[in-house]
Amino acid sequence: xxxxxxxxxxxxxxxxxxxxxxxxxxxxxxxxxxxxxxxxxxxxxxxxxxxxxxxxxxxxxxxxxxxxxxxxxxxxxxxxxxxxxxxxxxxxxxxxxxxxxxxxxxxxxxxxxxxxxxxxxxxxxxxxxxxxxxxx
Numbered sequence: 001x002x003x004x005x006x007x008x009x010x011x012x013x014x015x016x017x018x019x020x021x022x023x024x025x026x027x028x029x030x031x032x033x034x035x036x037x038x039x040x041x042x043x044x045x046x047x048x049x050x051x052x053x054x055x056x057x058x059x060x061x062x063x064x065x066x067x068x069x070x071x072x073x074x075x076x077x078x079x080x081x082x083x084x085x086x087x088x089x090x091x092x093x094x095x096x097x098x099x100x101x102x103x104x105x106x107x108x109x110x111x112x113x114x115x116x117x118x119x120x121x122x123x124x125x126x127x128x129x130x131x132x133x134x135x136x
Contacts, residue, residue: 003135004080005038008098013071021068027105028061031093034077035109042131053125055114059088063107067097074098081135087121088112089132 009030017023039046046056069075076096083090094106115122124132 004078005034005041006076006078007034007037008074008076009033011069011071011073011075016071021070022073024063024065027063027065027095028107030075030077030095031063031079031107031109032058035079035091035093038079042135044128044131049116052116053128054122055116055119057112057114058109059112060110061107063105065105067102067104069095069097069104075104081132082108084124084129084132084136086123089124 011022011026015022015026015029036046046052049055074097076098077093078096079091079093081089082092089111091109091111092106093108095104096102097104112121113124113128114120
């Protein structure tokens with residue numbers, strides 16, 4: 001991930017399951033949270049739905065769980081765009097434990113750009129494409 005965005009998050013007790021490690025779906029929550037901050041840094045406020053040129057739907061998620069993490073672990077979450085297509089993009093992510101550098105998980109989100117009225121795929125808006133392309 002050459003032009004990536006990184007943040008450090010701490011695994012909270014409530015992020016874990018009864019076996020004491022992070023609940024599998026929370027790896028995706030962490031990656032999605034950092035992806036949202038990345039988009040904000042790029043100048044996109046996807047929460048302002050009335051003024052968006054399009055919506056971005058997550059159409060597919062892939063995650064390889066490599067090692068467990070526990071409550072209290074600080075993890076570095078790294079995200080970066082890997083591909084931009086006509087109506088979609090792929091955002092990759094990885095998670096590494098800060099204390100020992102062990103890779104915890106890696107995966108991707110397939111995103112589809114959607115017209116707010118028809119809710120059907122639409123070409124990635126030029127302004128969005130320009131900013132995302134600059135990160136590849």
